[in-house]
Amino acid sequence: MPVFVEDPSQFSKQRLKAELITHNVELPARESKKEVLLELYLKHVGVKPTADFSSDEEEDQVQNGNDEGDKPDPDMTDLSLLTDEQLKVKLLKYGVKAGPIVDSTRSLYEKKLQRLMEPAPEVKLNGTGDAGQYSDSEEEQDEEEEDEQEAPEQSDPETVTELDSAANQLKRSPGSGECSYADSSTCSTFSITQLVEQGSLLVAVVTASKCPLTVIGFTLEPANDLLKEMFPDAEVTPFGISATRRRPIRGAAGRPVQFKYPLPDFSPASVERKEISRRLVPLWIQTVIFLIVSSLLFLIYMTFEEFSY
Amino acid sequence: MSTTSRKHRDFVAEPMGDKPVTALSGIGEVLGEKLEEQGFDKAFVVLGQFLLLRKNDELFTEWLKDATGANARQAASCSQCLREWCDAFL
Numbered sequence: 152m153p154v155f156v157e158d159p160s161q162f163s164k165q166r167l168k169a170e171l172i173t174h175n176v177e178l179p180a181r182e183s184k185k186e187v188l189l190e191l192y193l194k195h196v197g198v199k200p201t202a203d204f205s206s207d208e209e210e211d212q213v214q215n216g217n218d219e220g221d222k223p224d225p226d227m228t229d230l231s232l233l234t235d236e237q238l239k240v241k242l243l244k245y246g247v248k249a250g251p252i253v254d255s256t257r258s259l260y261e262k263k264l265q266r267l268m269e270p271a272p273e274v275k276l277n278g279t280g281d282a283g284q285y286s287d288s289e290e291e292q293d294e295e296e297e298d299e300q301e302a303p304e305q306s307d308p309e310t311v312t313e314l315d316s317a318a319n320q321l322k323r324s325p326g327s328g329e330c331s332y333a334d335s336s337t338c339s340t341f342s343i344t345q346l347v348e349q350g351s352l353l354v355a356v357v358t359a360s361k362c363p364l365t366v367i368g369f370t371l372e373p374a375n376d377l378l379k380e381m382f383p384d385a386e387v388t389p390f391g392i393s394a395t396r397r398r399p400i401r402g403a404a405g406r407p408v409q410f411k412y413p414l415p416d417f418s419p420a421s422v423e424r425k426e427i428s429r430r431l432v433p434l435w436i437q438t439v440i441f442l443i444v445s446s447l448l449f450l451i452y453m454t455f456e457e458f459s460y
Numbered sequence: 461m462s463t464t465s466r467k468h469r470d471f472v473a474e475p476m477g478d479k480p481v482t483a484l485s486g487i488g489e490v491l492g493e494k495l496e497e498q499g500f501d502k503a504f505v506v507l508g509q510f511l512l513l514r515k516n517d518e519l520f521t522e523w524l525k526d527a528t529g530a531n532a533r534q535a536a537s538c539s540q541c542l543r544e545w546c547d548a549f550l
Binding site: 248249250251253255256258259260262263 | 509512513514516519522523526
């Protein structure tokens with residue numbers, strides 16, 4: 152902070168008050184003397200004091216504060232000189248809601264404030280420095296490591312199927328697929344073209360299985376299982392995509408419609424027969440029921456008639 | 461901290477009453493003695509400090525470490541213990 156040319160001891164009381172307020176210093180009691188204000192001003196605003204008003208010790212502190220760079224904030228003065236109230240306000244500025252500042256807690260809060268004041272503002276925004284604990288990169292690394300661990304276990308069945316597959320499937324073999332996907336450095340020497348050049352499937356398989364970092368290709372494995380379940384007779388291909396013959400559409404192109412369940416036939420003769428049978432069986436039952444119901448109604452009617460009179 | 465000690469469970473299970481500081485989980489003989497030297501002779505006095513720090517785990521553990529020389533695990537254990545006690549009985 153540049154040293155003022157003016158002597159603060161010559162400031163008016165109002166001016167001192169204004170200065171203190173602009174520097175976020177708590178004002179003392181309302182009717183305080185100018186000396187008190189001046190002292191506060193010198194302490195917090197940090198202008199080199201004139202000889203009379205402060206001890207040497209304080210002067211040193213103020214100079215230390217100034218040495219720490221041209222900070223507009225007068226915070227760098229010794230925290231132990233702050234009143235409890237000021238400490239609280241400063242903590243609040245850093246987003247810390249301080250509890251009661253008493254003897255047993257004061258040193259803690261001072262330390263906390265000190266820590267908050269030290270790092271750059273960007274760090275402050277991220278809280279108290281546990282940003283590394285929750286970083287994304289770490290998780291990704293973990294996942295990768297997991298994949299790496301899984302890879303060797305799964306490579307065995309893969310190699311077996313490769314051995315069985317014909318040489319002309321070489322270009323689409325899982326080994327080549329996974330290594331073209333896997334961007335890891337250890338696999339960088341292993342490529343499709345090389346594989347084709349080598350011609351020998353065995354060699355390719357060996358190199359593929361030796362390659363410790365096979366990350367992506369193996370994730371296809373569970374999908375393959377599912378497909379196998381769905382289409383047990385389908386040909387197994389390394390990418391899980393298989394071209395199957397399209398099934399004929401029943402009823403199209405003059406093919407007879409074959410229903411899974413026999414349809415009820417609607418020929419006129421059968422309909423008539425059904426109607427007759429439907430009518431024949433319940434006919435006498437129908438009449439009996441009708442009689443019963445009608446007699447019941449009649450009885451009810453009669454009883455009501457009797458009661459009503 | 462996934463598991464809690466028996467001491468922790470015992471403490472959290474009931475009101476602390478007049479228990480000594482050593483009843484707090486994470487506070488053994490040595491730390492308890494140091495706390496008693498500083499006037500924290502009962503668990504409720506330590507609870508008072510915990511509450512004065514607004515139940516802030518970070519500040520409390522730091523205080524405990526400063527005051528008694530507890531290690532991070534002990535301090536965290538004590539703090540967790542007090543926090544759970546507060547959740548249950550406050």
